[in-house]
Every structure is written in structure tokens, then in C-alpha cells.
Amino acid sequence: MTIKESQQAVDQWIREYGVRYFSELTNMAILTEEVGELARIIARKYGEQSWKAGDARAQDNGSEALGEEMADVLWVLLCLANQTGVDLTLELQKSIEKKTKRDSLRHIENPKLLA
Numbered sequence: 001m002t003i004k005e006s007q008q009a010v011d012q013w014i015r016e017y018g019v020r021y022f023s024e025l026t027n028m029a030i031l032t033e034e035v036g037e038l039a040r041i042i043a044r045k046y047g048e049q050s051w052k053a054g055d056a057r058a059q060d061n062g063s064e065a066l067g068e069e070m071a072d073v074l075w076v077l078l079c080l081a082n083q084t085g086v087d088l089t090l091e092l093q094k095s096i097e098k099k100t101k102r103d104s105l106r107h108i109e110n111p112k113l114l115a
Contacts, residue, residue, distance in 0.1 A: 007078050007087075010082060021083045024083060027076055027079050028080065031076040034073045034075075035073055037069045041057065041069055
């Protein structure tokens with residue numbers, strides 16, 4: 001599924017099942033919440049934090065939940081793009097071009113990354 005197809009699929013779902021988009025402000029708050037949930041799993045799976053006793057996600061070490069939370073973040077981001085008229089395909093292409101032009105040597109010449 002392309003980014004454009006993803007935006008269209010989310011829009012179709014909202015129109016069919018979601019009644020309407022939440023406001024942009026509400027979706028921004030939801031996006032923040034979803035990023036926090038993703039951060040919690042990453043901190044426990046890859047960082048120094050441990051899982052709390054009885055945490056159901058600890059059983060699979062957060063592996064299944066990691067993808068689920070990433071998809072939740074993407075979903076809300078696609079909602080925000082749709083409701084604000086942003087073509088994420090175009091914007092991602094522009095971002096890649098900008099980073100390539102600006103950072104073409106920055107990371108290659110970074111001694112911290114060579115270790």
C-alpha cells in the first residue's frame with residue numbers, strides 16, 4: 001500500500017465508520033498519546049526500563065505491541081494529513097530531497113557513527 005493509498009483508506013474508513021474526523025487539536029493530542037505508548041514499549045524493549053509485573057505485553061517482550069503502536073501513530077498522522085490537506089507522498093519526497101542536499105556529507109563524516 002502506498003502512502004497515498006493509505007491516506008485514501010483512512011479517509012474511507014472515517015467516512016464509513018468514524019462519522020467524521022476528530023478536530024485537528026484532538027488528533028494532535030491523540031498522536032502525542034500514541035507516540036507515548038510507542039515510547040513506553042521501546043524504553044522497555046530496547047532501553048533500560050523493565051516491564052512492570054503483570055504487564056501483558058511483557059510476555060512477548062513488546063514485539064507484537066511495537067508494530068501495533070507504530071500503526072496507531074501512522075493512523076493518526078494520516079488523519080491529520082487528510083484533514084489538513086497534506087499530501088504525505090509529496091512531503092516525504094521533499095523531505096528526502098532536503099535531507100540529501102543538506103546532510104549529504106554530515107553523517108558520513110561524523111566520527112561518532114564510525115565507531
